[in-house]
Amino acid sequence: xxxxxxxxxxxxxxxxxxxxxxxxxxxxxxxxxxxxxxxxxxxxxxxxxxxxxxxxxxxxxxxxxxxxxxxxxxxxxxxxxxxxxxxxxxxxxxxxxxxxxxxxxxxxxxxxxxxxxxxxxxxxxxxxxxxxxxxxxxxxxxxxxxxxxxxxxxxxxxxxxxxxxxxxxxxxxxxxxxxxxxxxxxxxxxxxxxxxxxxxxxxxxxxxxxxxxxxxxxxxxxxxxxxxxxxxxxxxxxxxxxxxxxxxxxxxxxxxxxxxxxxxxxxxxxxxxxxxxxxxxxxxxxxxxxxxxxxxxxxxxxxxxxxxxxxxxxxxxxxxxxxxxxxxxxxxxxxxxxxxxxxxxxxxxxxxxxxxxxxxxxxxxxxxxxxxxxxxxxxxxxxxxxxxxxxxxxxxxxxxxxxxxxxxxxxxxxxxxxxxxxxxxxxxxxxxxxxxxxxxxxxxxxxxxxxxxxxxxxxxxxxxxxxxxxxxxxxxxxxxxxxxxxxxxxxx
Amino acid sequence: xxxxxxxxxxxxxxxxxxxxxxxxxxxxxxxxxxxxxxxxxxxxxxxxxxxxxxxxxxxxxxxxxxxxxxxxxxxxxxxxxxxxxxxxxxxxxxxxxxxxxxxxxxxxxxxxxxxxxxxxxxxxxxxxxxxxxxxxxxxxxxxxxxxxxxx
Numbered sequence: 053x054x055x056x057x058x059x060x061x062x063x064x065x066x067x068x069x070x071x072x073x074x075x076x077x078x079x080x081x082x083x084x085x086x087x088x089x090x091x092x093x094x095x096x097x098x099x100x101x102x103x104x105x106x107x108x109x110x111x112x113x114x115x116x117x118x119x120x121x122x123x124x125x126x127x128x129x130x131x132x133x134x135x136x137x138x139x140x141x142x143x144x145x146x147x148x149x150x151x152x153x154x155x156x157x158x159x160x161x162x163x164x165x166x167x168x169x170x171x172x173x174x175x176x177x178x179x180x181x182x183x184x185x186x187x188x189x190x191x192x193x194x195x196x197x198x199x200x201x202x203x204x205x206x207x208x209x210x211x212x213x214x215x216x217x218x219x220x221x222x223x224x225x226x227x228x229x230x231x232x233x234x235x236x237x238x239x240x241x242x243x244x245x246x247x248x249x250x251x252x253x254x255x256x257x258x259x260x261x262x263x264x265x266x267x268x269x270x271x272x273x274x275x276x277x278x279x280x281x282x283x284x285x286x287x288x289x290x291x292x293x294x295x296x297x298x299x300x301x302x303x304x305x306x307x308x309x310x311x312x313x314x315x316x317x318x319x320x321x322x323x324x325x326x327x328x329x330x331x332x333x334x335x336x337x338x339x340x341x342x343x344x345x346x347x348x349x350x351x352x353x354x355x356x357x358x359x360x361x362x363x364x365x366x367x368x369x370x371x372x373x374x375x376x377x378x379x380x381x382x383x384x385x386x387x388x389x390x391x392x393x394x395x396x397x398x399x400x401x402x403x404x405x406x407x408x409x410x411x412x413x414x415x416x417x418x419x420x421x422x423x424x425x426x427x428x429x430x431x432x433x434x435x436x437x438x439x440x441x442x443x444x445x446x447x448x449x450x451x452x453x454x455x456x457x458x459x460x461x462x463x464x465x466x467x468x469x470x471x472x473x474x475x476x477x478x479x480x481x482x483x484x485x486x487x488x489x490x491x492x493x494x495x496x497x498x499x500x501x502x503x504x505x506x507x508x509x510x511x512x513x514x515x516x517x518x519x520x521x522x523x524x525x526x527x528x529x530x531x532x533x534x535x536x537x538x539x540x541x542x543x544x
Numbered sequence: 545x546x547x548x549x550x551x552x553x554x555x556x557x558x559x560x561x562x563x564x565x566x567x568x569x570x571x572x573x574x575x576x577x578x579x580x581x582x583x584x585x586x587x588x589x590x591x592x593x594x595x596x597x598x599x600x601x602x603x604x605x606x607x608x609x610x611x612x613x614x615x616x617x618x619x620x621x622x623x624x625x626x627x628x629x630x631x632x633x634x635x636x637x638x639x640x641x642x643x644x645x646x647x648x649x650x651x652x653x654x655x656x657x658x659x660x661x662x663x664x665x666x667x668x669x670x671x672x673x674x675x676x677x678x679x680x681x682x683x684x685x686x687x688x689x690x691x692x693x694x695x
Contacts, residue, residue, distance in 0.1 A: 103679070105684075106683075219597040220598065222594040223556055223595060226587055226591045229583070230584075230591070233583050233584055239580070240574065240579060240580045242570055242580045244570065244580060244584060245584075272624060275624050441660060441664065443655050444655060444660060446654065446658055448651070451647050452676065455680050459684065459686040462687055464635060464689075467635050467638070468635065483548070483549065483552050485552075504582075508577050513573075513575075513577060
């Protein structure tokens with residue numbers, strides 16, 4: 053009942069005009085970038101960060117969540133009409149969505165994706181609402197050893213789940229940790245890896261690195277990618293988009309199962325919406341009476357991954373809000389933004405900033421409503437965006453990134469930093485090094501170092517503190533199991 | 545290991561060696577607690593192990609981009625170089641010629657490089673810097689660098 057009372061207060065926050073505007077803007081921007089291949093939610097949120105610094109943290113976070121939500125659905129439109137996923141989390145949707153479009157059923161494919169996203173997203177928010185406060189209460193008992201071992205487990209999970217090449221995932225994480233130690237060591241006052249640059253004494257700022265690594269590097273990657281395919285002609289009127297009763301009947305379990313899988317996979321660090329959509333699709337195919345229909349235009353093949361990717365976006369908010377550990381690049385960038393605002397996500401946030409937390413949770417319900425309304429009524433408008441020439445779009449992203457990064461400190465130094473990060477990001481992308489672990493490690497590296505040092509300070513230098521405290525020991529055992537399973541898998 | 549993995553793995557190994565060497569100059573332990581060199585030392589060791597693992601493993605086929613769906617590479621290296629050069633030049637000129645002028649140069653140049661018409665280049669190079677000036681310079685009150693002509 054307490055949660056319901058707090059949620060009602062949260063709706064009071066979410067319905068404030070500025071926050072409502074932030075929801076609508078966020079969802080629309082997310083949709084737009086989801087529709088336009090080549091730039092993802094992480095890049096968009098990174099590029100938007102400087103703009104949102106003029107807002108209050110609640111409105112900024114509400115906008116980020118809207119972008120995250122909107123992007124998950126925006127990618128569907130290109131998947132169905134062009135067989136080209138706007139987001140990696142929409143890859144599975146292309147399999148059946150495009151086939152449906154070729155059969156003249158693009159409208160119901162887009163419709164079921166919108167309604168499925170709405171239902172699964174809303175159920176996800178309900179789960180988040182009841183789960184997050186309890187998790188936050190547990191997390192209140194965390195001391196430095198628990199945080200240190202939890203972070204080690206999170207990094208291991210991210211390496212385990214992102215990409216095929218775990219050695220490269222580990223390198224990416226370690227590079228992020230390396231960047232995190234740059235600057236003056238707060239305990240001894242010794243500068244580390246600053247190479248005589250005064251600007252680096254306070255450490256490597258997160259936002260320019262995120263903008264370079266995601267926004268600018270994605271532009272560079274897009275330069276070498278070609279656009280192919282023509283839009284499939286489709287009836288995208290309100291009537292054409294509404295699924296039939298038979299479509300609903302066929303998709304009902306796919307939506308529920310996809311939502312459930314998406315939410316729980318979303319909670320895991322590193323798994324994210326892409327893994328969720330893939331698992332949901334595979335599960336649906338396994339449950340199907342006629343699995344051979346999948347890949348040939350089965351509506352369940354659209355409903356399951358689309359429900360899963362939206363529910364995963366909600367699930368990813370659970371570790372971010374309750375323990376301050378983001379599970380994906382997008383939530384890591386959100387965490388970086390909140391830190392700039394002076395907010396530290398974690399268990400205390402529920403006690404100290406209830407208006408913020410519950411305002412954001414309530415805004416997720418509103419985001420879902422805005423999303424379904426936009427996608428049932430305004431799909432043709434988003435389809436029109438596909439006609440924006442790439443020659444104009446990509447330079448515009450670069451210009452926005454350059455001015456945005458400059459505005460952080462009113463200094464060109466940060467812009468050079470972003471360009472360097474873009475070059476590194478481009479090489480990483482070409483060589484198959486995932487960028488997400490680097491960003492996560494950059495955001496959390498300092499916390500990990502501080503937690504380890506505080507733990508050893510508490511134990512007078514004894515490493516036993518990490519195995520004698522039950523939760524810390526459990527996190528270490530889980531990490532060891534993960535590493536062992538990864539090594540065994542490689543051998544077999 | 546695909547041959548193209550080797551140069552990057554070697555660079556990473558060098559970075560690891562440098563990190564371990566630099567960490568040894570910092571203090572590893574201060575009394576019974578970790579000093580400023582503790583974290584860099586272990587990061588260096590981890591980087592060395594991971595990059596060695598990439599260097600010594602058996603060939604497994606071509607490397608693939610892990611984060612993005614596979615897409616055909618149709619753009620040319622010259623486009624990439626031109627994009628980088630124009631961006632670097634624009635940033636280098638931003639403080640001397642002003643941010644708006646640098647953006648005009650950046651946008652005009654990039655639209656042409658990406659195959660846009662002169663008309664698109666001119667329109668983008670005028671409208672977008674103006675929009676960004678209103679957003680950042682006016683609305684967000686960011687003191688954007690001004691050039692010799694006052695903007």
